[in-house]
Amino acid sequence: MQFLTPGERIKKIRNDLNIKQYELQECGFTRNYISMIECDKRKLNRNVAKKLVNAFNKKAQELNKDIKIDEEYILLTPKGEAKQYCLKELNNENVNLDEIMDICKEYKLYDVLKEVYMKRADLFYEKNEYTEAFNNYFEALEIHKNLGIKENCSFIYNKLGKCRYSLMYYDSAVLFFNKAYDYSLFFQDKITKKNSIYNLALCYSRLNDKEKSLKLADKYIELCDKKEDFNNYIYAIILKAIYFKYKKQYKEAINLYKNIINEFSDLQSALLGLVYNNLGILYFEIEDFKESLKYFNKSQEIRYKNNNPLLYHTLIYKAEIYMKESKYEKAEELIKNGLDLAYEFNDEEYILKGYLFFEKIYKYKKDNKLLEKIYEDILERFGDRKEKREVLDIYIKLALLKIENNDIESGKKMLYDVVRQKNT
Numbered sequence: 001m002q003f004l005t006p007g008e009r010i011k012k013i014r015n016d017l018n019i020k021q022y023e024l025q026e027c028g029f030t031r032n033y034i035s036m037i038e039c040d041k042r043k044l045n046r047n048v049a050k051k052l053v054n055a056f057n058k059k060a061q062e063l064n065k066d067i068k069i070d071e072e073y074i075l076l077t078p079k080g081e082a083k084q085y086c087l088k089e090l091n092n093e094n095v096n097l098d099e100i101m102d103i104c105k106e107y108k109l110y111d112v113l114k115e116v117y118m119k120r121a122d123l124f125y126e127k128n129e130y131t132e133a134f135n136n137y138f139e140a141l142e143i144h145k146n147l148g149i150k151e152n153c154s155f156i157y158n159k160l161g162k163c164r165y166s167l168m169y170y171d172s173a174v175l176f177f178n179k180a181y182d183y184s185l186f187f188q189d190k191i192t193k194k195n196s197i198y199n200l201a202l203c204y205s206r207l208n209d210k211e212k213s214l215k216l217a218d219k220y221i222e223l224c225d226k227k228e229d230f231n232n233y234i235y236a237i238i239l240k241a242i243y244f245k246y247k248k249q250y251k252e253a254i255n256l257y258k259n260i261i262n263e264f265s266d267l268q269s270a271l272l273g274l275v276y277n278n279l280g281i282l283y284f285e286i287e288d289f290k291e292s293l294k295y296f297n298k299s300q301e302i303r304y305k306n307n308n309p310l311l312y313h314t315l316i317y318k319a320e321i322y323m324k325e326s327k328y329e330k331a332e333e334l335i336k337n338g339l340d341l342a343y344e345f346n347d348e349e350y351i352l353k354g355y356l357f358f359e360k361i362y363k364y365k366k367d368n369k370l371l372e373k374i375y376e377d378i379l380e381r382f383g384d385r386k387e388k389r390e391v392l393d394i395y396i397k398l399a400l401l402k403i404e405n406n407d408i409e410s411g412k413k414m415l416y417d418v419v420r421q422k423n424t
Contacts, residue, residue: 001103003078003085007040010052013069014038017059027051049074082107090115097123114143121159128346134163154183154192161199168348170206177203194223198232201239210246213239234260234271238278250286254279270310273302277314289321296321312341316354328361335361351381352390372401392418 004012014021021031028051036042049071060067076084082103089095090112097120104113121136141156161176177200184193201216217239224233237256244253257279260267267275276299283292296318303311315338322331339354355378362371375398382391395418403411 001082001085001099003081003107004076005040005078006044006049006075007038009074009076009081010034010044011038013056013074017056017063017065017067019055019059024052024055027055044075046071046075079107079109083109083112086112086116090119095119110143110147114140114147114149117143118156125159125163128166130163130166130346134160134167137163150183151187151189154180154187154189154196157183158192158196158199161196161203165199165203165206166348168206168352170203174200174203174207194220194229194232197223198236201236205239205242208246210243214243217243231268231271234264234267238274241278245282245285250282254282257282269302269306270308273299273306273308273310273314276302277310277317280314281317284317284320289324293318293321309341309345312338312345312347312350312354315341316350316357319357323357323360323364328365331361332358348382352378356390368401368405372398372405375401 014024021034024034025031029048033042037044037048053069053071053074056069057067060069086100086103086109089100097116101113101116101120103109104116117136117140121133121140124130124133124136137156137159141153141160144150144153144156157176157180161173161180164170164173164176177196180192180196181200183189184196197216198220201213201220204210204213204216217236220236221233224236226233237260241253241256244250244256257275260275261272276295280292280294280296280299283289283295296314299314300311300318302308303314315334319331319334319338322328322334335354335357339351342350342354355374358374359371362368362374375394378394379391379398382394395414399411399414399418401411402408402414
């Protein structure tokens with residue numbers, strides 16, 4: 001897109017209004033002077049701009065043209081006009097962010113470019129495209145730092161951590177959440193401070209550092225206003241229940257969930273679905289499959305009725321009951337439905353969990369053909385993450401399975417790749 005110099009803009013307006021250069025002599029300008037301004041050989045000052053604006057608006061009025069021109073517009077440089085255009089477009093729902101990004105880069109509009117990256121990042125995050133979201137948040141962070149704008153960094157670090165968390169890179173997520181926490185203290189950003197503490201508690205829970213997770217959950221609860229932070233307040237209590245589950249203190253965990261149900265009768269459907277789901281998991285752990293199925297069914301009913309995207313959590317966990325009861329067809333149906341939804345919402349944790357449940361079924365059935373297919377599907381999705389223990393284990397399992405199936409060369413090559421990966 002082309003943006004005009006003041007001279008080019010004056011010429012365009014003059015032509016649009018069908019004004020000849022000599023007609024502007026009544027403003028006190030010679031035709032030669034106007035020509036030099038339009039060729040940008042003479043710098044336009046505010047006094048001259050004001051006289052030209054008056055002449056242009058007068059002519060527009062005579063022609064009944066709805067044009068309102070002011071001197072600020074006349075004096076705009078191409079960079080200034082580009083910035084004005086970009087800022088206006090960013091408020092447009094159907095903005096072409098790629099076009100705005102190109103303009104910002106061409107005119108070095110870094111203060112606007114950071115907003116473009118943030119908007120792109122938010123859109124990718126909403127679509128669960130966490131790698132692209134991370135890349136855009138990171139670009140925004142770099143520009144903020146280069147411009148010396150650090151007040152918003154705590155928020156961006158927290159977003160970076162959430163992207164890494166969603167991609168199951170919990171170690172690096174911890175680093176970003178800690179950065180978010182440090183910046184939030186310095187800039188007294190109370191909202192991000194609470195969010196980063198809660199997110200750290202989640203991360204440490206995933207990393208099986210349940211003691212640290214519990215301490216952070218308690219710290220979060222202390223900072224919470226039960227009314228303002230209701231959802232995360234409940235989630236923090238759920239983290240405590242997860243801690244009790246980890247310690248095999250199942251009664252305490254079950255009591256926490258039941259207390260939530262009893263104390264908060266107006267619990268939103270999303271939270272109630274989660275509580276029922278987690279109760280189903282706990283009863284499964286203590287092999288009370290009847291109660292487990294009851295709570296999974298309650299969770300499934302609520303989540304299905306309210307179009308809750310986390311329905312696939314319940315479906316995948318519920319399948320495990322049928323696996324225990326050797327009802328493999330029913331289990332496979334639930335896992336397949338759960339996986340379809342997990343793929344739709346790009347939930348990598350539950351995609352992997354679903355595949356690992358399939359692995360259990362095919363191992364029990366001794367169906368090596370389908371087992372090999374499941375391993376290959378896992379590696380197609382997660383194969384670039386050989387540093388993760390779960391993925392490395394799949395490489396080894398698939399290699400040994402290939403050897404068992406007399407595909408010895410392929411199996412040996414995979415084992416060699418695994419050893420090389422461990423040594424790098």
